Amino acid sequence: MFLNCGQLLPPLLRHADVPARITESFILSGYRFPNYSLAQCLLSAFQPTNETGNFWTHFLPVFIFAFYFLEPFGLEGAPPTSDPFFYPLWNYFMGVLCLLMASSMAHLLNSMSLVIREVCFFVDYGTISAYTVGSSLAYYYYIHPRAGILELGIGRHNNTHQDPSLSSSSLSSAMPEFSVFFETLYIPSSCLVAIICVLACCNTRQRWRTYRYIIRTLVFLLPFLVASTPIFYRLLHSSPYLPTSSSFSSSASMAQFFCRHCFWLVVSALFNISKIPERLSPGRFDIWGHSHQWFHVCTFLSILDELHMINGEVRAILLHPVLVVPPATPPHLPGPTLSSTYGVMLVLQASIASIIAWFSWCANSIYKPQGDQLEKEFLSKRHLKCH
Numbered sequence: 001m002f003l004n005c006g007q008l009l010p011p012l013l014r015h016a017d018v019p020a021r022i023t024e025s026f027i028l029s030g031y032r033f034p035n036y037s038l039a040q041c042l043l044s045a046f047q048p049t050n051e052t053g054n055f056w057t058h059f060l061p062v063f064i065f066a067f068y069f070l071e072p073f074g075l076e077g078a079p080p081t082s083d084p085f086f087y088p089l090w091n092y093f094m095g096v097l098c099l100l101m102a103s104s105m106a107h108l109l110n111s112m113s114l115v116i117r118e119v120c121f122f123v124d125y126g127t128i129s130a131y132t133v134g135s136s137l138a139y140y141y142y143i144h145p146r147a148g149i150l151e152l153g154i155g156r157h158n159n160t161h162q163d164p165s166l167s168s169s170s171l172s173s174a175m176p177e178f179s180v181f182f183e184t185l186y187i188p189s190s191c192l193v194a195i196i197c198v199l200a201c202c203n204t205r206q207r208w209r210t211y212r213y214i215i216r217t218l219v220f221l222l223p224f225l226v227a228s229t230p231i232f233y234r235l236l237h238s239s240p241y242l243p244t245s246s247s248f249s250s251s252a253s254m255a256q257f258f259c260r261h262c263f264w265l266v267v268s269a270l271f272n273i274s275k276i277p278e279r280l281s282p283g284r285f286d287i288w289g290h291s292h293q294w295f296h297v298c299t300f301l302s303i304l305d306e307l308h309m310i311n312g313e314v315r316a317i318l319l320h321p322v323l324v325v326p327p328a329t330p331p332h333l334p335g336p337t338l339s340s341t342y343g344v345m346l347v348l349q350a351s352i353a354s355i356i357a358w359f360s361w362c363a364n365s366i367y368k369p370q371g372d373q374l375e376k377e378f379l380s381k382r383h384l385k386c387h
């Protein structure tokens, strides 16, 4: 009753007709058997399956994100797009782009086989972790307590005098005991936590299955806490600039966007753990409106507010080059370099890729024989039903 031979795409199946491995809690129908070809997977983006909404809720945001991302490049006084000043922003962009693309593609292509399904979600976890490090780089260079005195290479003519809104004493008091953490440990900590997250999340696909949603959610709270330390610091301590500075209003809008960023993260976590609304009415939200789609929407809204927050800080720095102060006064923040931005991301991505390769190799040895057997049973069942 589920199969209709001769169609371009096989009809969708109920949860009892697919391997238990691919079923989702409280989702009863709309499943694809994990034997689709690549072309069928791509085509299924336009077929209402229980993954269609998951695909579109992270694919369409790519374009919305790209639109808002370009904003700072058009600002008056902005250096060229290839200027080192923008290196952290480009790394952040790549982090988000990879996250959204990997997530949407994981949902679209996971019905090719049981093994490919595992690999898809390993890559998904890997890109989420890489994104958190992309955020950390942007926070470090644009939201760092001393980001406003970053050497831009513009407004150098002001180097002979200090901006009246800057106070040397307030600058030094802005960097007390946390300075060691910010200067030397912040980016390495973000990378380390990202790697721990990939390891933990990949593990939830092979063990700790019962608590997988809680573990995956909690595990991603840790990088959020580490990455956000410059923001917590800026919000809890007075700005290094006097309140008359325009950075005062920039801090206010930063607080607003950061609160919204946190709000969307909390809501997305609640959807991911609670499995509401499908838990309340199993079968009713199989195709549209189930928790994972809301989870995607909320995570994207949190990213969008994060982007607005970063853009606001970039704008504050660019529009006020007089904030560039002589290096002799307070120690200035070292500017971004190729190795401190792209280099960090490259090393991190290579480490994550090795972890994914290891878990994929394990998944292949576990699920390949199972998948072959299940497909044989499935095809013989279909043969019987077609004749």
Ligand SMILES: [Zn+2]
Pocket: 054, 103, 107, 292, 296
């Ligand atoms: Zn997803």
